[in-house]
Amino acid sequence: MHNIGDVISRKRRELGLTQSQLAQKLNISFQAISKWERSTAYPDIEMLPKLASALGTTVDVLVGYGGIVADYDSRYRGEDYYWGLCPNRLCYEIMKLLPPIRPYRLLDIGCGEGKDSVFMAKCGYDVTAFDISDEGIKKAKRLAEHNHVDVNFLRADIDDFRFDGEYDIIFSSGVLHFIKPQKRAELCEKMKAHTTPGGFDVLNVFVEKPFIKRAPDDGRDEKLRSPWRSGELFGYYHDWLFHICREEVFDCKSGGIPHKHCMDTLIAQNVDEDI
Numbered sequence: 001m002h003n004i005g006d007v008i009s010r011k012r013r014e015l016g017l018t019q020s021q022l023a024q025k026l027n028i029s030f031q032a033i034s035k036w037e038r039s040t041a042y043p044d045i046e047m048l049p050k051l052a053s054a055l056g057t058t059v060d061v062l063v064g065y066g067g068i069v070a071d072y073d074s075r076y077r078g079e080d081y082y083w084g085l086c087p088n089r090l091c092y093e094i095m096k097l098l099p100p101i102r103p104y105r106l107l108d109i110g111c112g113e114g115k116d117s118v119f120m121a122k123c124g125y126d127v128t129a130f131d132i133s134d135e136g137i138k139k140a141k142r143l144a145e146h147n148h149v150d151v152n153f154l155r156a157d158i159d160d161f162r163f164d165g166e167y168d169i170i171f172s173s174g175v176l177h178f179i180k181p182q183k184r185a186e187l188c189e190k191m192k193a194h195t196t197p198g199g200f201d202v203l204n205v206f207v208e209k210p211f212i213k214r215a216p217d218d219g220r221d222e223k224l225r226s227p228w229r230s231g232e233l234f235g236y237y238h239d240w241l242f243h244i245c246r247e248e249v250f251d252c253k254s255g256g257i258p259h260k261h262c263m264d265t266l267i268a269q270n271v272d273e274d275i
């Protein structure tokens with residue numbers, strides 16, 4: 001269930017504000033913030049626009065009508081790059097497996113603010129990338145311009161995206177838990193069908209483990225996120241050659257509260273002949 005207190009707490013911590021600092025911005029007592037965050041009281045309706053602005057978000061996100069797009073739009077609206085600018089370590093794995101001796105076609109699904117797409121384009125890959133967030137795509141285009149590279153950035157939803165021909169690499173990081181469980185097999189089949197012979201799909205997904213508690217900031221869009229079953233991703237690619245097939249538990253501090261995640265990572269190659 002949506003909990004406005006969790007959103008306030010997460011957004012405040014993301015901005016590095018103490019309860020007192022947020023209270024000062026709103027001209028109220030820090031006890032009021034503490035009560036909101038513990039859900040023992042709720043902010044007045046008139047306070048919501050001011051609160052949303054102080055937390056760098058929208059009233060829709062605060063009250064739980066934001067959905068994924070509004071949530072990511074509000075994260076990406078700031079000047080800073082929400083996920084930083086350091087490329088995902090999987091980018092280096094791709095370079096080892098398929099060095100850019102020619103402009104191999106790479107598709108980045110759910111590219112966010114484009115840090116990985118721009119990095120790969122700088123390295124010489126021919127990159128197409130899309131995300132459902134307009135703000136993310138705007139920032140990604142700015143990043144490409146700043147780095148003097150061409151990337152074909154598009155705003156699109158995975159559910160509607162029409163794969164244009166074949167890609168040498170299909171890459172997606174931190175995104176596929178937004179795909180409903182009943183659509184995952186079909187999506188994997190689609191990605192496989194649009195990967196060139198010899199090409200690679202490079203994917204990671206959050207997975208559920210009975211001994212790992214749900215992340216404290218997951219509650220806000222619980223209905224929209226569905227972690228995968230452990231090993232599920234590997235199963236869809238059982239007929240491809242695995243270069244990396246890894247499950248790891250790692251620490252995370254999103255929302256300001258330390259917690260753990262479990263992630264399955266796969267680099268699989270479309271090998272359609274005897275090797």
Ligand SMILES: C[S@@+](CC[C@H](N)C(=O)[O-])C[C@H]1O[C@@H](n2cnc3c(N)ncnc32)[C@H](O)[C@@H]1O
Nearest residue numbers: 072083110111112131132133157158174175178
């Ligand atoms: C955790 S971020 C990862 C962004 C990027 N891959 C990175 O690692 O920096 C998840 C991204 O998935 C995008 N997303 C969620 N659902 C989507 C959908 N149905 N279609 C396209 N993008 C989606 C969000 O907008 C967000 O940018």
